[in-house]
Amino acid sequence: MSSPISPATQIRRTGRRGFPRLRAALLLPMLAFALFLAQLGQARAQSAARVTVNEMQSGSLLLETNEAGRYVEAPRLATDVSIDVNGPTARAQITQAFENPTDGWVEALYVFPLPEESAVHSLKMIVGDRVIVADIKEKQAARAIYEQAKREGRKAALVEQQRPNVFTNSVANIGPHQKVVVQIEYQQAVRLADGRFSLRVPLVVAPRYNPADASPIVQTADLRDGWGRSSDNVTTSAAAAPIDTRLAAPGDGSVNPVTLTVELKAGFALGTVASLYHEVKIDRLGETERRVELDGEAGAERDFVLEWAASESATPDVGLFRQHVGRDDYVLAYVTPPAVVPTQNSSREIVFVIDNSGSMGGTSIVQAKASLDHALSRLRHGDRFNVIRFDNTMTKFFSDSVDATRDNVAAARRYVASLDASGGTEMLPPLHAALDDRRQTDGLRQIVFLTDGAISNEQQLLDVIAARRGRSRIFMVGIGSAPNTHLMNRAAELGRGTFTHIGAVEEVDARMRELFEKLENPAVTDLKATFSARNVSITPALLPDLYRGEPLVIAARMGEATGTVTIEGVIGNRPWKVELPLDKAVSAEGISKVWARRKIADAEVELTLGGISRDAADARILRLALEHHLVTRLTSLVAVDRTPTRPANVPLTRADIPLQLPAGWDYEKLFGIRAHRDAGIDEAAEAQEEAWDAVIRREKTQPALQATPAAPLPLPQTATPAMLHTLAGFCVMLLGLGLFLLTRGRERVG
Amino acid sequence: MSVWPMPGDGGSGQPRSLTILLAALLMAGGVFLTGHGAWIHAKAVVAQILLERAFARSVATGLPARPWGWADTWPVARIEAPGLDSAAIALKGVSGQALAFGPGHLENTPEAGEPGTAVYAAHRDTHFAFLRHLKENDIIRITRRDGQVATFRVTHMAVARWDEAQIDPHAPGRHLVLATCYPFDAVAPGPLRYLVYADLAVHPR
Numbered sequence: 001m002s003s004p005i006s007p008a009t010q011i012r013r014t015g016r017r018g019f020p021r022l023r024a025a026l027l028l029p030m031l032a033f034a035l036f037l038a039q040l041g042q043a044r045a046q047s048a049a050r051v052t053v054n055e056m057q058s059g060s061l062l063l064e065t066n067e068a069g070r071y072v073e074a075p076r077l078a079t080d081v082s083i084d085v086n087g088p089t090a091r092a093q094i095t096q097a098f099e100n101p102t103d104g105w106v107e108a109l110y111v112f113p114l115p116e117e118s119a120v121h122s123l124k125m126i127v128g129d130r131v132i133v134a135d136i137k138e139k140q141a142a143r144a145i146y147e148q149a150k151r152e153g154r155k156a157a158l159v160e161q162q163r164p165n166v167f168t169n170s171v172a173n174i175g176p177h178q179k180v181v182v183q184i185e186y187q188q189a190v191r192l193a194d195g196r197f198s199l200r201v202p203l204v205v206a207p208r209y210n211p212a213d214a215s216p217i218v219q220t221a222d223l224r225d226g227w228g229r230s231s232d233n234v235t236t237s238a239a240a241a242p243i244d245t246r247l248a249a250p251g252d253g254s255v256n257p258v259t260l261t262v263e264l265k266a267g268f269a270l271g272t273v274a275s276l277y278h279e280v281k282i283d284r285l286g287e288t289e290r291r292v293e294l295d296g297e298a299g300a301e302r303d304f305v306l307e308w309a310a311s312e313s314a315t316p317d318v319g320l321f322r323q324h325v326g327r328d329d330y331v332l333a334y335v336t337p338p339a340v341v342p343t344q345n346s347s348r349e350i351v352f353v354i355d356n357s358g359s360m361g362g363t364s365i366v367q368a369k370a371s372l373d374h375a376l377s378r379l380r381h382g383d384r385f386n387v388i389r390f391d392n393t394m395t396k397f398f399s400d401s402v403d404a405t406r407d408n409v410a411a412a413r414r415y416v417a418s419l420d421a422s423g424g425t426e427m428l429p430p431l432h433a434a435l436d437d438r439r440q441t442d443g444l445r446q447i448v449f450l451t452d453g454a455i456s457n458e459q460q461l462l463d464v465i466a467a468r469r470g471r472s473r474i475f476m477v478g479i480g481s482a483p484n485t486h487l488m489n490r491a492a493e494l495g496r497g498t499f500t501h502i503g504a505v506e507e508v509d510a511r512m513r514e515l516f517e518k519l520e521n522p523a524v525t526d527l528k529a530t531f532s533a534r535n536v537s538i539t540p541a542l543l544p545d546l547y548r549g550e551p552l553v554i555a556a557r558m559g560e561a562t563g564t565v566t567i568e569g570v571i572g573n574r575p576w577k578v579e580l581p582l583d584k585a586v587s588a589e590g591i592s593k594v595w596a597r598r599k600i601a602d603a604e605v606e607l608t609l610g611g612i613s614r615d616a617a618d619a620r621i622l623r624l625a626l627e628h629h630l631v632t633r634l635t636s637l638v639a640v641d642r643t644p645t646r647p648a649n650v651p652l653t654r655a656d657i658p659l660q661l662p663a664g665w666d667y668e669k670l671f672g673i674r675a676h677r678d679a680g681i682d683e684a685a686e687a688q689e690e691a692w693d694a695v696i697r698r699e700k701t702q703p704a705l706q707a708t709p710a711a712p713l714p715l716p717q718t719a720t721p722a723m724l725h726t727l728a729g730f731c732v733m734l735l736g737l738g739l740f741l742l743t744r745g746r747e748r749v750g
Numbered sequence: 751m752s753v754w755p756m757p758g759d760g761g762s763g764q765p766r767s768l769t770i771l772l773a774a775l776l777m778a779g780g781v782f783l784t785g786h787g788a789w790i791h792a793k794a795v796v797a798q799i800l801l802e803r804a805f806a807r808s809v810a811t812g813l814p815a816r817p818w819g820w821a822d823t824w825p826v827a828r829i830e831a832p833g834l835d836s837a838a839i840a841l842k843g844v845s846g847q848a849l850a851f852g853p854g855h856l857e858n859t860p861e862a863g864e865p866g867t868a869v870y871a872a873h874r875d876t877h878f879a880f881l882r883h884l885k886e887n888d889i890i891r892i893t894r895r896d897g898q899v900a901t902f903r904v905t906h907m908a909v910a911r912w913d914e915a916q917i918d919p920h921a922p923g924r925h926l927v928l929a930t931c932y933p934f935d936a937v938a939p940g941p942l943r944y945l946v947y948a949d950l951a952v953h954p955r
Binding site: 424615716736 | 787814918
């Protein structure tokens with residue numbers, strides 16, 4: 001339209017009647033069609049952009065939250081973490097001071113992460129000169145007690161588990177300018193790997209992906225969820241307010257300071273002691289003892305990790321500890337199997353099986369191909385390998401396993417790159433083909449199975465593995481966001497391998513590297529632990545295979561710790577056995593809690609494996625939790641001050657403890673929008689008042705919501721393009737018809 | 751739009767035949783698009799017939815039955831709204847392929863009638879078009895693959911973004927959520943979902 005007079009205008013000017021109208025009629029569907037296309041494009045672009053925001057997790061949610069709530073001056077909080085490491089266990093005491101800087105009554109809510117295996121067992125609240133000790137209650141009951149106390153104006157504290165590694169602490173009725181101190185205690189076993197002991201104290205709630213910390217099975221919830229959007233699980237009826245935790249600006253550095261000390265009593269002569277991410281002061285108190293202190297104040301922005309090792313000569317390979325609680329003895333044993341150097345000439349055969357059925361379509365096949373490509377690139381000279389792909393048909397790339405020469409590997413990688421996802425899933429034939437071990441050579445035989453496990457004949461498949469596994473080890477690699485974990489776990493367990501979950505393309509490298517480190521070293525297999533005493537409850541119930549550097553850690557409860565425990569296994573193909581006299585066990589603290597926490601984890605595992613029903617698992621978890629005073633998904637700790645402190649007619653408002661952003665997150669970037677919005681408001685007091693109003697309004701409107709889940713369940717796209725296509729089709733047809741008529745009309749006139 | 755050969759350009763033979771060709775192409779394209787729209791509906795209807803058979807077989811044998819040889823999923827439940835005379839056979843999983851044929855049962859949610867929240871999703875213009883007519887206290891009946899029938903009563907409806915839906919698969923009690931896209935009359939796919947929440951009224955039997 002840049003020319004001053006377009007041909008179309010010219011015609012209209014010349015005044016040939018009839019055509020302009022026709023042209024208008026023609027333009028209309030054209031416009032409509034263009035509009036449709038634009039709308040379609042827009043809708044796509046919008047949903048695509050939203051997805052990315054969601055994959056970045058927290059960012060988007062935070063902005064939304066802040067738009068609604070603006071800036072609220074939240075209660076100040078100081079956190080002190082004090083940890084006593086006593087041999088195999090660590091007892092942590094987290095003390096938090098909540099201070100209400102406002103003139104109103106507030107409820108404070110603090111979200112805090114803890115190590116996955118931590119047993120939270122104690123909550124104390126200090127109000128003025130009184131100490132209130134919490135009781136363990138069923139989750140619903142605890143919530144009800146807390147809510148009642150809140151209504152009645154009493155001070156109350158409630159610790160709930162949101163996910164196995166995320167807890168919340170709510171404190172109700174903190175008066176104007178008042179301070180309440182809350183102390184939480186938990187117990188955990190220290191981690192031992194590759195001869196190094198370690199202790200992790202997570203200080204940030206954030207979507208965390210940390211390969212070093214991750215066990216093979218990683219819940220997608222962890223990746224999806226995070227930042228101020230986990231839930232405040234509530235009474236069955238309704239009323240759930242999502243935890244919207246405001247962030248403290250960097251300049252506000254002192255808002256959420258953390259001090260941390262570790263009293264390390266290793267029980268052996270210490271070699272190096274180091275903090276991985278924080279500056280610390282380390283005092284040497286003796287041959288076996290250290291005192292570690294955070295240098296200055298650290299913000300809660302990065303996990304604290306302390307590692308220690310024994311001095312060269314003193315590296316222990318066996319540890320045995322006991323604790324007497326009630327009428328029972330609890331025993332904790334660490335055994336590091338002797339290192340066996342893999343014999344270089346021992347041959348290894350590795351068969352890769354990749355699922356390229358229709359259900360793998362989209363990102364799954366991309367992840368699977370990337371994983372397999374990575375795996376192929378790690379093959380070493382001397383390995384033998386094959387690649388099998390399957391949908392409802394199957395192809396063995398080589399008719400039999402071949403040497404991993406450069407040419408063979410390159411050919412296999414090209415083949416894998418060419419695979420597309422389509423067709424049904426017939427997993428039995430490729431499984432039979434992979435298990436076919438007629439050549440019966442010695443050495444390792446490993447099968448790496450990449451699939452989403454979308455099949456119906458699970459049991460048949462597992463039966464085949466059980467019957468034909470022979471010397472083969474099966475390593476399941478679960479692809480996609482929701483692989484069939486039940487099948488994967490069971491197959492890996494029966495196939496005496498491991499289950500690796502790859503939920504995103506970015507995880508491929510790290511996860512496959514971990515897997516290959518296992519594949520390349522002989523494992524300790526067929527582990528058995530036998531106690532000479534009777535009525536011993538051991539955890540874990542199923543002893544896993546051990547890979548390089550991993551110790552066997554077992555906890556047990558028994559009447560009286562006497563007699564021996566015998567541990568047997570096979571390293572490579574040599575039997576291995578060690579016998580430990582229980583009366584030599586050293587007494588230590590917290591073992592009963594560690595045992596109970598592991599028993600609870602066992603029940604969850606058995607539930608996922610389908611060994612017990614949900615009701616049975618719940619009953620078992622509840623019994624253990626109540627008996628050992630532990631916070632679980634079914635139980636919470638609640639403390640209520642018996643004397644009411646808030647006058648009945650003064651309204652309670654609620655504020656959240658500002659969370660600090662993890663190191664590396666840019667405050668300005670995240671909150672640029674809000675800063676802009678607030679720029680016009682000079683009166684800080686006014687802003688605050690408004691914000692409080694917003695908080696109260698939100699509280700009032702939210703009870704309409706259904707109980708909030710820990711992680712929003714993503715719903716699939718459920719709109720077909722049928723209507724769009726039909727409408728667009730009609731428009732295009734109309735357009736064509738109009739054009740046709742126009743030409744005909746022109747002809748007749750001309 | 752001046753690039754388009756307009757009929758007023760002078761009326762030589764060349765542009766006119768080009769225009770007619772364009773018109774023919776447009777009409778053909780229109781027919782194709784319309785046909786594709788119709789195909790989506792046809793697939794949704796025909797697949798349900800095959801699914802109905804496979805589901806009956808599945809209930810009888812107690813084993814999963816594939817509706818057709820190359821299918822990568824199988825029927826797991828029949829969802830009925832007796833008040834609206836609507837029913838659909840649901841498939842395992844919610845991949846795009848499966849949803850073309852029937853509602854999908856979301857992975858990681860329990861079976862209908864078991865503790866927790868069972869979630870089914872389907873297209874708003876085919877299998878779950880009836881959701882817009884459901885009201886509070888309406889009955890939804892789910893026949894499971896084991897032949898047991900769980901009856902639910904609608905408690906409320908809600909609209910939420912696809913990634914912010916208030917659904918807890920492990921909520922205490924036994925619940926059901928039917929999900930579809932919202933708004934019902936929109937033509938382009940969007941981020942909103944319409945959710946029908948229901949609680950168990952009669953235990954499966």
